[in-house]
Amino acid sequence: MPNISDKGRAMPASPIRKLVPYAEEAKRRGRKVYHLNIGQPDIETPEVALNALRNFSLKVIEYSHSAGNESYRRKLAGYYQSKGIDIEYTDLLITTGGSEAVLFAFMTCLNPGDEVITPEPFYANYNGFATTAGIKIVPVTSNIEDDFALPEIEEIEKKIGPRTKAIMICNPNNPTGYLYSEEELLKLRDIVKKHDLYLFSDEVYREFCYDNEHHHSAMYLEGIEQNAIMMDSVSKRYSECGVRIGALVTKNKEVISTALKFAQARLSPPGLGQIIGEASLDTPPEYFSAVYDEYIARRNFMVDALNKIPGVYCPKPKGAFYTVVRLPVDDADKFAQWILEDFEYNNQTVMVAPASGFYSTPGLGKNEVRIAYVLKLDDLRAAMETLAEALKVYPGRKD
């Protein structure tokens, strides 16, 4: 039997999914499992999008343009323009989820062995795309004590070496929920300009900003128009994770034309998802205000509930729908497995994502977990109660 590849061997397992067998076993034993581990919102997809599907009238589901349907690209460019991002429809490619936008950016901009600096904890699947592209992610640590603010620029600059090609942020951040300020973005602009790096900005949570804070897109930054590359997705904005539609956006024409060659090899992005994505741009404002109110209520409830549990610390994130929480435990990986395997409260238990998988510096995040507030308030309440009870009796408790 021939060997598999070194990349295949090096490919990281998903930290979000490694506990799935324990959750399945808990369910088999009749337990209710609250999934706080994955960013799959329970929010309904906009009616206008679902109606576009029901009214599908074409007779043949054909390939689309490799860059995406022109009508969709034009309308999506209009959305960005309405957010103050000055681009044309030719400055973007429709991708198969935000995932493919990240992969195309890595493949287009970096050679194998090149490096991307990113604050850790970071979205764990970046590791998978880095392995695919043969590049290296260099972490610069952000801290729960600072609510995961951007690390000092000096700390970032220390990491810049001859193979550094890009700095990457996720804003608002997955997994921390941190929303980068305009000041932080300007600091990034300066360092990117000084060292002539790409600035990759994953903005798939761009609409999820709370407490009257504004989102500062990397695409706003003056003087680095040729360096800034934005990744986006419809997954979270419209609760359409399953359609696999994203976008790669940049005013750098060479990056677009090169990424298009990767796009042409895979022919086209999903056609039905594009129909959904295009229709979703007509989602009425009331949808977003209702979603906003819902997430605010969930976040406020959850952050309060968590901070009331003795020994727990949870920052109050201003964006996305995640938070990284410090727990009074010896090892969050062990705790996350234990709560599924050996614990129940009113026949319920909870699945969380151990934060260690979001750090690449070994040993970090050992007493942290990522929690996604993607469940209804009643479910969140039950989940928080369960978590509190579990922490009372967990054998590896450590304050």
Next chain:
Amino acid sequence: MPNISDKGRAMPASPIRKLVPYAEEAKRRGRKVYHLNIGQPDIETPEVALNALRNFSLKVIEYSHSAGNESYRRKLAGYYQSKGIDIEYTDLLITTGGSEAVLFAFMTCLNPGDEVITPEPFYANYNGFATTAGIKIVPVTSNIEDDFALPEIEEIEKKIGPRTKAIMICNPNNPTGYLYSEEELLKLRDIVKKHDLYLFSDEVYREFCYDNEHHHSAMYLEGIEQNAIMMDSVSKRYSECGVRIGALVTKNKEVISTALKFAQARLSPPGLGQIIGEASLDTPPEYFSAVYDEYIARRNFMVDALNKIPGVYCPKPKGAFYTVVRLPVDDADKFAQWILEDFEYNNQTVMVAPASGFYSTPGLGKNEVRIAYVLKLDDLRAAMETLAEALKVYPGRKD
């Protein structure tokens, strides 16, 4: 401005698309352009699939399992079992088109610098996936004089070196339409076994076999169950190119579990496409017999019409819906551009794919084009007349 990557620079432009600007210009000048250049069938998608879309009743379009919905995988495994392929649903992953199945196979099985031997002419996008994966495609030339039969095994064996990890076929073949015989498959089995290589078999045209010939899947081959990896797609079988749903199929558990890690990084294959794909498995047999009759009629008409044009030679392919044709021209790239730019017949012209892009040995295929018989008979007739007239007056004619 930072540089793009070497891979980006090396990424081949699609030979099918490089003439698109000339076709667009011809259309702007009011000409009817018959598209024989791309495998986009005009056949209607099955009603049962379109109905599944219209009846979509879920409220949230969620992520699916990274390997694809279990209900779809189980049903798809049933389809393969009905074709005599002895697999379980855990022996396959649903992919984003056949494209992703090829990319996953390359990433899972080959290290950068490793080699895949494949008969040329071959599907040009293999080059793109090879560039992405950093691997090398080593061609072994098949000839129009032999109707593009499998090259002699000795010729293949000569290409095997220390970096060879796989042999790849597309069966029935794109671009040649050649259907490999059982005898040829058995020869491949022997060489794969002898050298412990993977056998990649792209079978996306597996249902398009004519003249009472049977399809011989790589998955039938005894003794290389751990070496055989099949790529498949719904695109052509059900005329659903746009949904981007394919499959990677192998009894090699290590390949499946490794490819699943690549699949997890991109979260899930397109959700709506999976609904279409699953529903399509209930397509009634009458659909396929009507499609079969249509393609047989088109092929027979087209091959006859081509061979009646002085100086033209067209094999009679037994599968898929392509043929590679020899034309009496100096350079098929020039001819294909000229016919769009400088020729019209009854205000019509024709777009074909120069075959040079399907060879990787420089200079081969210079007087060949790939033609896809994906148009209605009346359109094909007009296209063949136009081609015949064009060849009478083409300034670079060379018999």
